[in-house]
Amino acid sequence: EPEVTQTPSHQVTQMGQEVILRCVPISNHLYFYWYRQILGQKVEFLVSFYNNEISEKSEIFDDQFSVERPDGSNFTLKIRSTKLEDSAMYFCASSHKGAWYGYTFGSGTRLTVV
């Protein structure tokens, strides 16, 4: 069964450093998403991406965050200057026809900011 692949599985970074989280969505999917889950809390939406542009973003997704689909297969989330509160599990998801048909999530990247 096709999978959404995320790398790395775990990243530790120092506060203030830039991190890039990588995702390879399912190949024929057109809609891409990032969600995150702070330990012990709900999964929360960050951003959705379609047709090479952001279609929606949450209040969390401020100027420190950016997304990119650099080569038609990868989908990346960049955090420019990490803060302690950015420590969370970050999930990439993709969908073929849009969220109303359901999402496929990746296995996540655990980001630890120290």
Add this chain to the structure above:
Amino acid sequence: KQEVTQIPAALSVPEGENLVLNCSFTDSAIYNLQWFRQDPGKGLTSLLLIQSSQREQTSGRLNASLDKSSGRSTLYIAASQPGDSATYLCAVLPSGNTPLVFGKGTRLSVIA
């Protein structure tokens, strides 16, 4: 604003028992509802997706129902096994193409 609540927060049952997990949402204007499984420190595995026009979906030992008007869904697990131990998340897709809204999950332990 859509809110999703899952009760109970944790549940421990002996192997073989049938069980029900509950999910409620505050706004009935939804496109669909999805149940996920999350193993500790792992990703989200989609279990069942119910469109707003549907009443239930079944996959193996799992059955999910949806009562949109009352803002409720249940996930029924038959003949539970230790391998079913995980956190089960409910998420709704509100109408208007806004993002998935998740509940906090029910942590299930099935004891052998």
